[in-house]
Amino acid sequence: xxxxxxxxxxxxxAGRIVFMGLLYMVLGAMGLGLLYAFVMTWLKLTGxxxxxxxxxxxxxxxxx
Amino acid sequence: xxxxxxSTGTRYGMVxxxxxxxxxxTCVVACSAENNVSVLYDESDKTRNINWxxxxxxxxxxxxxxxxxxxxxxxxxxxxxxxxxxxxPATATRSDPNTGxxxxxxxxxxxxxxxxxxxxxxxRDFNWYDPPFPAGMERYLSPExxxxxxxxxxxxxxxxxxxxxxxxxxxxxxRRELKEDEYTPACVExxxxxxxxFGDLNDPKHExxxxxxxxxxFRLLERLGxxxxxxxxxxxxxxxxxxxxxxxxxxxxxx
Amino acid sequence: MDLxxxxxxxxxxxxxxxxxxxLLWLALIAWGVVSxxxxxxxxxxxTNMNHYFAFGLWIVFDLSLIALGAGAFFTGFLTHIVGxxxxxxxxxxxxxxxxxxxxxxxxxxxxxxAMLGVDIGQPLRAWFxxxxxxxxxxxxxxxxxxxxxLGVLTxxxxxxxxxxxxxxxxxxxxxxxxxxxxxxxxxxxVGTFLSFFHQGSLGGxxxxxxxxxxxxxxxxxxxxxxxxLFIHSSIAxxxxxxxxxxxxxxxxxxxxxxxxxxxxxLAKISGWLLATYMIVxxxxxIAWAYxxxxxxxxxxxxxYQAPYGVWLIIAxxxxxxxxxxxxxxxxxxxxxxxxxxxxxxxxVIGLVINRFVFSIQTLAVPVMPFDQFMxxxxxxxxxxxxxxxxxxxxxxxxxxxxxxxLFPQEPALNPVEVLGGVVTDSGAIKRx
Numbered sequence: 001x002x003x004x005x006x007x008x009x010x011x012x013x014a015g016r017i018v019f020m021g022l023l024y025m026v027l028g029a030m031g032l033g034l035l036y037a038f039v040m041t042w043l044k045l046t047g048x049x050x051x052x053x054x055x056x057x058x059x060x061x062x063x064x
Numbered sequence: 065x066x067x068x069x070x071s072t073g074t075r076y077g078m079v080x081x082x083x084x085x086x087x088x089x090t091c092v093v094a095c096s097a098e099n100n101v102s103v104l105y106d107e108s109d110k111t112r113n114i115n116w117x118x119x120x121x122x123x124x125x126x127x128x129x130x131x132x133x134x135x136x137x138x139x140x141x142x143x144x145x146x147x148x149x150x151x152x153p154a155t156a157t158r159s160d161p162n163t164g165x166x167x168x169x170x171x172x173x174x175x176x177x178x179x180x181x182x183x184x185x186x187x188r189d190f191n192w193y194d195p196p197f198p199a200g201m202e203r204y205l206s207p208e209x210x211x212x213x214x215x216x217x218x219x220x221x222x223x224x225x226x227x228x229x230x231x232x233x234x235x236x237x238x239r240r241e242l243k244e245d246e247y248t249p250a251c252v253e254x255x256x257x258x259x260x261x262f263g264d265l266n267d268p269k270h271e272x273x274x275x276x277x278x279x280x281x282f283r284l285l286e287r288l289g290x291x292x293x294x295x296x297x298x299x300x301x302x303x304x305x306x307x308x309x310x311x312x313x314x315x316x317x318x319x
Numbered sequence: 320m321d322l323x324x325x326x327x328x329x330x331x332x333x334x335x336x337x338x339x340x341x342l343l344w345l346a347l348i349a350w351g352v353v354s355x356x357x358x359x360x361x362x363x364x365x366t367n368m369n370h371y372f373a374f375g376l377w378i379v380f381d382l383s384l385i386a387l388g389a390g391a392f393f394t395g396f397l398t399h400i401v402g403x404x405x406x407x408x409x410x411x412x413x414x415x416x417x418x419x420x421x422x423x424x425x426x427x428x429x430x431x432x433a434m435l436g437v438d439i440g441q442p443l444r445a446w447f448x449x450x451x452x453x454x455x456x457x458x459x460x461x462x463x464x465x466x467x468x469l470g471v472l473t474x475x476x477x478x479x480x481x482x483x484x485x486x487x488x489x490x491x492x493x494x495x496x497x498x499x500x501x502x503x504x505x506x507x508x509v510g511t512f513l514s515f516f517h518q519g520s521l522g523g524x525x526x527x528x529x530x531x532x533x534x535x536x537x538x539x540x541x542x543x544x545x546x547x548l549f550i551h552s553s554i555a556x557x558x559x560x561x562x563x564x565x566x567x568x569x570x571x572x573x574x575x576x577x578x579x580x581x582x583x584x585l586a587k588i589s590g591w592l593l594a595t596y597m598i599v600x601x602x603x604x605i606a607w608a609y610x611x612x613x614x615x616x617x618x619x620x621x622x623y624q625a626p627y628g629v630w631l632i633i634a635x636x637x638x639x640x641x642x643x644x645x646x647x648x649x650x651x652x653x654x655x656x657x658x659x660x661x662x663x664x665x666x667v668i669g670l671v672i673n674r675f676v677f678s679i680q681t682l683a684v685p686v687m688p689f690d691q692f693m694x695x696x697x698x699x700x701x702x703x704x705x706x707x708x709x710x711x712x713x714x715x716x717x718x719x720x721x722x723x724x725l726f727p728q729e730p731a732l733n734p735v736e737v738l739g740g741v742v743t744d745s746g747a748i749k750r751x
Contacts, residue, residue, distance in 0.1 A: 215439070
């Protein structure tokens with residue numbers, strides 16, 4: 001699951017790269033989404049919304 | 065973890081002569097004793113107790129006096145293309161490319177039983193119960209084989225610990241090669257009719273290498289492509305037919 | 320007594336009635352807890368599984384629950400992705416049920432994972448699948464994806480929980496829930512990706528078993544045809560399960576909760592998916608019967624023996640496959656409420672039969688010619704866990720319905736009279 005492995009031979013073959021690569025992408029996307037939500041909430045709560053505009057944090061999917 | 069079926073390197077296999085097997089069960093008892101197989105308080109349910117080596121009783125289905133009965137011992141086939149190895153989610157089973165033996169890591173097995181669903185030979189058994197080891201029983205256990213806990217899968221290992229013992233002895237004597245009779249599993253050693261032969265299928269000096277070339281040699285369920293390393297010998301045609309599934313007319317004209 | 324927690328603009332029964340009604344589900348949960356305790360304490364011998372039936376009732380339940388929970392990801396995909404870019408009517412219609420679909424999905428996946436925790440022989444070692452992952456195993460793929468997807472569902476459920484009237488009063492929860500709502504499309508996309516893979520891998524699990532000719536299929540590269548068949552059947556039956564849950568809720572509460580257009584849209588989508596699934600399923604069965612089966616030296620009837628007889632395939636494809644497909648794709652049948660519900664129910668039953676056949680029947684069929692045809696019936700402990708999760712699901716859904724704005728169309732469809740005025744949306748009271 002992690003980049004370091006304990007198996008009996010060099011385990012970073014094509015299959016593992018694809019599988020773990022996709023996993024990290026998915027977890028990364030979820031993490032980024034949550035991070036965005038936390039950061040935006042903190043900015044709105046502390047009244048720093050103009051910071052959000054200036055930092056260009058507006059992602060395309062937030063147009064929903 | 066794919067096929068280890070090549071003609072180089074060591075490939076341990078077994079040849080069981082069904083014309084010699086009398087179904088006495090000594091091999092089963094020897095295996096269970098050697099490998100610390102747990103014994104339940106009630107062993108009568110054969111779908112839940114553990115026996116690494118099982119003996120099947122097969123008949124030709126004919127009426128007396130033409131009835132014939134044959135006893136077929138079935139250890140783990142140690143397949144060269146094992147269906148059980150690629151399916152384990154926790155990498156708890158492995159086909160060793162150096163010996164061809166399919167091993168099981170009991171302390172890693174999570175007990176999902178997917179490998180049991182995959183094996184068509186039903187070679188794998190699961191510990192449905194907490195294995196009872198009454199006080200004092202631990203003195204009879206073999207120290208070379210780890211006993212299993214509940215909730216894990218176990219199976220025949222061709223007495224791999226005996227291979228380790230033989231290799232250690234050979235190394236202590238300053239050599240790397242093993243002689244043919246230095247490594248034999250418990251069932252092979254115990255059989256009173258010497259029905260089971262064991263050795264390196266790739267080594268032409270070993271008896272099994274020539275036995276598998278016999279026209280009476282066959283394997284179970286060869287059509288599935290598992291490449292089992294346990295061969296059977298039988299001069300009876302109906303026994304060969306029982307080793308695999310055949311459609312009508314498929315076996316006509318075969319020698 | 321709990322009026323402060325009930326959403327604006329809707330009516331709920333008294334707390335006393337609700338608690339009494341919940342007792343039945345709590346009893347089922349108690350049965351489940353007792354069964355789980357026995358299994359953890361004494362071991363898996365408490366079940367009727369054995370060396371032949373390595374998989375039993377719980378695996379059938381897991382497969383069915385995860386397939387039926389596909390309504391969550393598919394509705395999310397249609398609402399937030401397809402509906403936002405291609406077909407706007409999807410978005411309008413399906414928004415009415417997306418919350419309910421998410422809750423149903425959360426229930427199905429959390430229940431499935433809990434059941435799996437009881438099913439494995441060493442539950443404390445479950446993390447080994449992550450730590451010692453075998454990337455070539457379909458089961459690894461399943462475990463990773465359903466775990467990640469449960470996370471996605473929790474994140475999608477969170478804004479709904481935070482929109483509870485009392486919780487919303489806290490600005491932290493209010494703003495956080497609102498912000499999560501803005502990024503829901505990202506999670507819907509991740510959820511769709513994960514679901515595609517795990518619905519498929521669940522099928523792949525059985526399709527790769529080349530030692531079991533009944534389940535084995537050829538395929539496309541490493542993916543057996545069952546991979547795609549399971550995805551297809553799950554997106555065909557998932558929306559129908561969502562529809563059924565909402566219909567049952569309507570019957571239990573005596574209120575209309577969604578407009579009929581939403582139901583008929585779900586039924587239409589489900590119906591066409593089921594119809595196309597029937598075509599590929601029949602094609603796959605024929606290809607298997609003429610390919611895999613004779614190559615293994617077997618014939619079609621070798622796999623069917625009482626009690627797992629030919630009636631199973633007739634039921635799966637003929638009765639609970641083709642018939643509901645016809646009902647759901649025909650507009651004039653869809654418009655009739657009774658037929659719509661019957662069609663949806665038959666669709667769901669057909670899916671459960673399919674999952675049963677692939678797990679239990681596969682294991683019942685002998686492969687070695689001298690081996691036996693086995694049968695299996697679950698023990699009361701196994702039924703206990705099964706019914707326990709059903710009780711858990713009903714309770715969670717009921718609590719969500721009672722305290723959360725689960726159905727946005729409910730206030731408009733069931734106007735509540737308050738102080739001579741009519742409350743038609745959250746928090747606004749129109750004086751007449």
